[in-house]
Every structure is written in structure tokens, then in C-alpha cells.
Amino acid sequence: MAPPRRLGVVASCIVAGAIFSAAASQVRNPLPESLTSDLLGPEDEAALSEAAEPVGPFEWVAITIGRNDTLDALFRGMQLRLTDLAALRTLPDVRRSLDMIRPGDVIQLTHLDGEIKSLTRRINETTTLSVTRTEGGFNSNIVENPLEIEERKLAGTVTTSLYLAVNEAGGTDRLAVSLADVFKYDIDFVNSVQPGDSFVVAYQQQWQDGEFVRDGEILAAEFVNSGRSYRAVRYVGPNGRADYYTPDGRPVRKAFLRYPVDYARISSGYSLARRHPILNRVRAHRGIDFAAPAGTPIKAAGAGRVVSREWNGGYGNAVVLAHAGGVTTLYGHMSRFAGGLSVGDRVAQGQVIGYVGATGLATAPHVHYEYRVNGVHQNPARVTVPKADPIPASLMADFKAQTAPLLARLDAAPADQSIRVALN
Ligand SMILES: [Zn+2]
Incomplete structure (x- = not known):
């Protein structure tokens, strides 16, 4: 018999809100019996309470897919029932989302002596496949967990660099990059930003289950470079395409980038x-x-x-x-x-x-x-690039209606900082 393969198995459990996790090189990774009653999240418990099988003690494993892994080989290696895998594959939705595995994907499951009791797999950031064993066989659900969007506003003054100024104001590096990206056609952020330059930015953050996920779009921003103010506001046109414009409706984007490389x-x-x-x-x-x-x-x-x-x-x-x-x-x-x-x-x-x-x-x-x-x-630094066409008159009312509240956020007192809205 072949020696046991080292599988990327990680076991973790949530007990009284604390997260424990332990990497294990063993194929099977039983958890102490005292923990098993707390092993499952609320949804799992709800799902399992409908199941005919007695609850626990199950083994809980999280399989991290490695290079060249197949589910068949993983199931065999962990002595999980291949007949269960075959049954899972007959379910609509499940076959595709189970077999399209990539290295790094995680499949969590509970089993009892190799018999699968439940299985969850994150399909994407907001969708999880959840399968539970019931009396009549496996039952699959797609669970949606949408991102929430929070709008924020930050302001700051540059002392050394835009990065530091954004960081000091409480923003991420990514926000600094996005901010520089909005104004890159007009401002040389590497060679001409100086102490005393300032910014205000109204932007979105994405959250999920109370955790910060990432920064979202910049909605409106102002950058003052050597006393000259530049403003940009995001507008989504009727074709669904978003771009940045000056408050009077001229595209911020120009036909040519200042530089063919970032931050050079x-x-x-x-x-x-x-x-x-x-x-x-x-x-x-x-x-x-x-x-x-x-x-x-x-x-x-x-x-x-x-x-x-x-x-x-x-x-x-x-x-x-x-x-x-x-x-x-x-x-x-x-x-x-x-x-x-x-x-x-x-x-x-x-x-x-x-x-x-x-x-x-x-x-x-x-x-x-x-x-x-x-x-x-x-001289590329001197050429005057033809100006792009402004928002057409027919769209100006829509442009103003959409952008006025965003621009107003730049001037609003910093107190009204965050508004959380659900993302569709
Ligand atoms: Zn040269």
C-alpha cells in the first residue's frame, strides 16, 4: 500500500466566537470530542437539525486543494466514501461546482467514519454551496452572502508623499493608488506632488459579515496641487460604463497617458x-x-x-x-x-x-x-492632447442629478462619514 500522502488538510472550528485553526499533516484529523458539539456554525446546526441522522460526534475537515489533486484521489486518501462522492455528483449545481476545483480552493466537510454528513464549498466571494445529508439523500443549497457597501470620506494634507498622507488619514495603499489613478492625466504624482498639497475623497468600502473586505470605487475626489484644485466625479452613463469627469462634465481621461509606466x-x-x-x-x-x-x-x-x-x-x-x-x-x-x-x-x-x-x-x-x-x-511632456468630448447636452441633466450629491460629499462636514447601503 502506498504511504499516506500529505494532504493540505486544515481543521478549524469556532468555539464561543473564537477561531482556532490547526494545520495538520495527517490525512484524518479528528478533533477532541469535547469540541465536537461546538464544531458547526449556526447554519450547519440548523441544517443538521433537519437531518435524520443523530448529530455528532463528526469529524470536521477543511481540505485545501493542491496542485494536481482530484476529488476522487482526495476522498480515497481520506477514506471518505466514494459512493457519497458519486451521489453528490448527481445533484444539480453540485457536480459543476465540485469538480471545477483549483489549487487553493477549500472544501469543508463533516463525516462519520467516512460517511459524508455535510459539505460546504465557497463558489465565489458571495456564494457558497452547502450540502447536507438528509433521510432522502443529499440536499444542496446555494447560500448567498452579499457584500455591503459603506460610503466614507477622507481628507488629508501631503507632508512627504500621497501614500503617507492617505495612510495617516486612515486610508489604504489601494485607496492612494486609486486616487492617483483618477488624477494621473493631470497630476504627476511622482515628480510634482509637494508638501501642502491636499486631498478629499468620497469612496466606497466593501464589507461582509462585519469584516472589511476591500476598498471600492472612488465616487468623488479633489486634489489640490500647488494651490490648483482638481475635482473628479464618477458618472455611470446610460451604457453602464463608469468614468470620471470634471464637475462641468468633461472627461478626466485624456487620449494619452502622461507616462507609459506607473510611478516612474x-x-x-x-x-x-x-x-x-x-x-x-x-x-x-x-x-x-x-x-x-x-x-x-x-x-x-x-x-x-x-x-x-x-x-x-x-x-x-x-x-x-x-x-x-x-x-x-x-x-x-x-x-x-x-x-x-x-x-x-x-x-x-x-x-x-x-x-x-x-x-x-x-x-x-x-x-x-x-x-x-x-x-x-x-516632447511628450509638452504636447497638448486634444480634449475629449464633454457629456452631451442630452445627458447633462442625468449627469448633474447623479453627480451633484457625490460632489456635495466633498464639501460636507466630516461628521457625516459613513452610510452603509446594501450592494445589489
Ligand atoms: Zn532615451
């Missing part, structure tokens, strides 16, 4: 006379170099089409994109290209087209970024 430092600007670090002679630098760690994703600055994607002399691995209005952009020195892209393919703004490297004539990892109009180099 400018290591060399656009210049018509620069001493080249490798060639050691004065040469125009008709692009901007953004230093970033090797492997950092490089994003298409605007929507367009791939014109070339190849080794390009001193540029190393380079991608050239063509955009509307005769604009082309070039991204050089890539360590590698993004997979699945070929010449002629369309790319969306922000789509990853390659990764930062130091191929070609480069001393350190960076992306060399060029912007040309009808073949003529322009």
Missing part, C-alpha cells in the same frame, strides 16, 4: 543636445527616459494599433504604436514584449505591451518613450 522617475528628459551616456557624444534625445525596475509593465499611452514589435538597433526591443491624428509612440529597451500581441493588433490605452529592460543602448533599466506627430518628434 524621469531619468532623462527631452533634449535636442544631450551627451549620450554610452556613445559619449552630444546627440539629441528626442524622447523621455523613465527609470523603473526591470520587468515593470509598460503600457500603451493611448489606444492604437501595433506598427512594429521587434529588435530595433539602439532601441533594443521596441514597440511602435500608431494612434489617431497621425500620432505614433515608441517604447524602447524592453526586456521582453507582452505575449499575444502582433503587428496590426489593436491595443487599448493602458494595455500592457511589454516590460522594462535595458536592451539596446541602455546603461540601466528604463523605457525610452517617443511621441511623434506625422513622423516629427515632439
